[in-house]
Amino acid sequence: MVVPPAGALCALLCALCALLPRAAPALAPAPAAFDRLYQGAVSLRREQLYAFNYSCRPGQVDAVRVYVKSDSEDLQYPVLFVVRQQKGVLSWQVPLIFRGLYQRTYNYQEVSRTLCPTEPAPDTGPLEQVIFVDVASMAPSPIKYELLVTRVKNFQLMTDKAFNFTASPSQPQYFLYKFPQDVDSVIIKVVSETIYPCSVVSVQDIVCPVYDLDHNVEFNGVYQSMTKQAAITIQKKDFTGEQFFVVFVIKPEDYACGGSVPSTIQDKGNHTWNLQRTKHLQVTIVPSIPESVYVQAMLFSFLSFLSFYMGALMVACMHYVRARRKMSAERYSPDDGSRTMAASRPITAGTPEGSSYGAIDESSSSGGRQMSSPEHGLRRGSDTDSSVEEESDFDTMPEIESDKNVIRTKMFLYLSDLSRKDRRIVSKKYKIYFWNIITIAVFYALPVVQLVITYQTVVNVTGNQDICYYNFLCAHPLGVLSAFNNVLSNMGHVLLGFLFLLIVLHRDILHRHTMEAKDACTLEYGIPKHFGLFYAMGIALMMEGVLSACYHVCPNYSNFQFDTSFMYMIAGLCMLKLYQARHPDINASAYSAYASFAVVICLAVLGVVFGKNNMWFWAIFSIIHVFASLALSTQIYYMGRFKIDFGIFRRAAMVLYTDCIQQCSRPMYMDRMVLLVAGNLVNWSFAIFGLVYRPRDFASYLLGIFICNLLLYLAFYIIMKLRSSEKLLPIPLFCIVATAIVWGAALYFFFQNLSSWEETPAESREKNRPCALLGFFDDHDIWHFLSAAALFFSFLVLLTLDDDLDTVRRDQIPVF
Template sequence: MKVSSGLGQGHPEEGWTLLTWVWSCLFFASANTFLYSLFPQVDAVRVYVNSSSENLQYPVLFVVRQQKGVLSWQVPLIFRGLYQRTYNYQEVSRTLCPSEPAPETGPSDQIIFVDVASMAPFNIAYELLVTRLESFQLETNKPFNFTASPSQPQYFLYKFPQDVDSVIIKVVSDAVYPCSVVSVQDIVCPVYDLDHNVEFNGVYQSMTKQAAITVQRKDFPGEQFFVVFVIKPEDYACGGSVPSSIHGKLCWGQILLVCLESVYIQAMLFSFLSFLSFYVGSVVVAIYKNSLLVSLYPQRSFPSVSLLISGHLSCCVWKDLAFTLFFYFFSSCSVPDESSSSGGRQFSSPEHGPPAGSDTDSSVEEESDFDTMPEIESDKNVIRTKVFLYLSDLSRKDRRIVSKKYKIYFWNIITIAVFYALPVIQLVITYQTVVNVTGNQDICYYNFLCAHPLGVLSAFNNILSNVGHMLLGFLFLLIVLRRDILHRRAMEMKDVYTLDYGIPKHFGLFYAMGIALMMEGVLSACYHVCPNYSNFQFDTSFMYMIAGLCMLKLYQTRHPDINASAYSAYASFAVVICLAVLGVVFGKNDMWFWVIFSLIHVLASLALSTQIYYMGRFKMGKCHNQTILWVRECTCPHAIFGLVYRPRDFASYILGIFICNLLLYLAFYIIMKIRSSEKLLPIPLFCIVATAVVWAAALYFFFQTLSSWEETPAESREKNRSCILLGFFDDHDVWHFLSAAALFFSFLVLLTLDDDLDTVRRDKIPVF
């Protein structure tokens, strides 16, 4: 190594390989130039300067000239923070961009010029230190410790080993670490390692305690990259309450690069095979149940379910299947399968049988043909005077009219899904494109410690884990379709048990529930393409609909003639989604929003409960006042909790209200069913137990918070955790798997809960 300057020269001993040289001097309005001739084996050089001068009018200027670039700074070094705050640093150190010799010239000495100048009219003392970095290259699975400060950034080199295609860069720090930026940049000089330019190149994240960036070999043609670490001059950028300087403090950190194994095939096989096993189980249960029914009720005629399941379908069954599929997916006409009626308002008994021609009449009556007739209104008043209501009292409308009413739920949710999903997909594609183009990984709130990219997607594992909602939603549609076909076949054979026994079969709400479950998977996957503040509602919108549809289905079971219309129901869901968005925007700090929302919550609950409880025949009295008081007592705790605690996650708060009400209603229904001496058959009992167990496990993983878009990106990364399943899925992915199964079992509970009533006359089935 050789050193020379305008003021003197120094020569170290021959063969000295450690590059360390200190030069101190005083100068007056002049300039010095130092020349360093480096040995070829020197990888990277770090220049350290220090000056005791705090005069901002006459800073000391340092310029480092290399073969392929120029690096310059001043001392005191000035950083500007929030509210025009300035932070001055007397110590500055920078790593020079390592230059490799050209292939045609071979190894040669590297020349570095360090120019020092100032316009100060007085003497200024400074210190210059040039040091070779012995630990500049990072190694896989080997922790690397370093120190940095706002005026002394750091960066290091990593080269992909031959057998490694993907690595995750984990950066951790002590508990009081300031706001920092971790960047991954290609091997290009100059390296952007200052607070004002670190975002100009590569991929970057802000961090406080930890950060993680997944890097793939294919993204770097040279199969190597720089890991750049920059500390911001104040903590406010990462969520600090007030700007606080990190002046004069060297902070400690650690970098660990971990190889990522290619487990994409195994993860996809696990995801699909896990849920395809539900299909196999459903086929086995269907065959077993059909055999059991044939053995228990030999006098009844059952369609050939075993043939339907095994694939050897008869011509008639194929015709029924094709017709039903055509109706639900291509037509809006009423089908004759559910047209068998009990004579409009007249209940038919097994002795009299169904009215002649009721199953073949293809005319389509409107619901108003019945509801606007005066005798119907008087009939409602007569029914209202009964002490005990039975199902026959509330299933008096023509079956075709009621079925048509419930099928509107299916068509409306299809329409909503299409118009909702298309802009959602467009938006998340735009978000992902912005992330990929700008390299700003603060836009999306992933669990970066377990984010497996695939193609343009940054966290493919969070998207893949939603496949369960789609597969199980489609399976539920098939199960409902099978029941629908069997019901129509029984109606065609004029089976008296189908006509006058058990709960009236209407499948429109069940089809809507299956579509909602599939769309929950689609929109949850869209949300996890880039989770953030702007698209949070995508993940919960159809959960509101699922909870609402389940409550409507429970009510419809014993009140088939008086359930809410599809238009009113979906309009209510739209209002709820609107409130959820407003709550996120205004609900954090606005007390008035919570007051207004609590009033709306209580009043809406009173109005809805009164309408449902009295079936639209409400009159004020002592008993009614007691009922209203009971409804108020059940509603107020939710409203008071929100008003006092004001949860930050307003969307989850509203969803919690829906889920709690659904669970209470379901528990009430089951208790009343048992009190009425009705049975729980093995299949619904199994589904109830499975639902409780799977929901408990799912909620455990749901509350393992791995990120939060309500906080800054740096604060959100403090919650990040490593994968827990197959080295590919994290806790939230497991929540996706379990919640899909839990929703599927919940739907099966509603579908099979009243199967024990299929042999009970409707005038013996109580209403509750």
């Protein structure tokens, strides 16, 4: 074996070492100072490392901000910046790229970022900190850059002190806020004088890294989009450290706030280089309301509506005392037998010309009331029955007394003509309204409650406050609810609806007692008392409060129909009740009425989903609206004797041709014709308005149709009542005046738009305003209070409007 010489062995080892990869020499950091601008160039073979040293003291939070710039527009070889701290690494490139709508890219050559601060523990004393900034690039040729590192002044926001600053998409800002010892909740208010550029305000826990870029700001915390103002309510209990970051991010595009794509410069590579997009902002953090204000607001709500109960109790006591005095007076007054005779004799109806029709006799074997001829009753001016019967006293056409087609087409109709059916059967018919609306309410409300709970859970978990359209300047959270005040203000509908049910129940019980006593005034005088529709109206008012509260848990465009569904039903039930007063036998059944309401609610949902600038939908809806108005008008004009089927319009055209064109005769029922012509003009005007302007809020548009028709019919009813020499007693007159005043005040607050789901969340927040009542309720909450009272007074108007007719015979009460 030949041993190589030592020199050859060394040469071989050196050759092998030369073949092995060499470790790059460690880059020595260059000491750097704050507030000094550094310029240099980097490439594939050259990089630069800077070291910044500073010390932190306990109780003092220091934040460092790094500003970089590069003139290079080459996206293939960007300049890379890596910042290393004690507990984190932050990196980005220049040009900085953001992606917008339709994959459009926006590039920025100036970037400024705030590093996540570290606060030393109180027991460690001053802490020395070192920050390394590494600048590199893979470009084959040198690329110039600029670097400036500064310590942020006023990094911690103070309570009740406004702070102004500027931000841009590539230069976001965030600040620290610590809760004072005596503050449990604060409101972060942010304002800007300019609408655009669109921005995002985020509240994040003290966690590094901070999500302060457009593509990650929604990853953590609570956030809102913003144009001119934003407000976020924060509670101390949600942050274990009792402090948080307020982050401000400017979006590269404005479409999220309702704007268009910004003006840009585009290069040959389809890359967009943004012009200046800076936004000047002012942030102020103020303490929220204390718990005592919550208690005061709840007490105010309960006591306000408790006063209605006290007022109703006082009126009931007054009526009771008056009735007792009347009974005492009748007990000690001489009885001439007139009451007994009035109870025993039938009612004889007469037309203004003196002809007799419409008399009713309780001795009918059919269980109902049967029309009788005048000789069966007492003759006027005589004390005894006539023993002489002449042939002229008998009606030679007996069908006139039984055929409803003959009765309902007479020139002059009286209530006795349209209250011929058995009272018990008619009462059961109207009680179906009550039982059906309870069933509808249960099946409608349960999924609504489940849905809004899901909405609120999503808001609380994701922190996305753009889902719900609150008035954020007056949104007071309680528990899981983000705006408890909007929910609390709906209690008025529930409490007043229940009070109305108690009032109706009281009247119902009194009516039953008088019916059991066979009182003549109850059996043969006044408007027939059927309380089923009144009970249904009370339930509808209570459900309006429940569903409105559900809607305001998270108001947005997809659940607005919850707030209006029972408003349609309330308006419809009120119109049915008005019609029932003078037409008890021919009013719509509960099944057909609720089926019609179901169609209306379906149209409301379709309008919300498809009605936005959809010409076909509005054309179809307008046609349905006009034809429905004509069909209903025909049914009302002919008192239900004009059969509604596919031939109704052909028959209506024949009647119009015969009466109006061929003979030019005067309408047989002039009053009804005036009402129906006015009603059709109103409805056709609504149809034309919707077809031309196509309002975005279809649900409110549809509700306006119902309300206008109800007001028109109520005005017609009161005018005809006064024309017929009927009276308005003090209580209904007071209710009418109170209804007008309260509705006027309520509508004033309703039109104080504090938010709008027809716009983007950021645009909606431009309408937000501070609280207007007790520092807890806003204008919309006042609308809830006043509208509940207005609806209650409106129901009382319908309940008491015809109380003056309780002593008037039904054959003397005109039908209109």
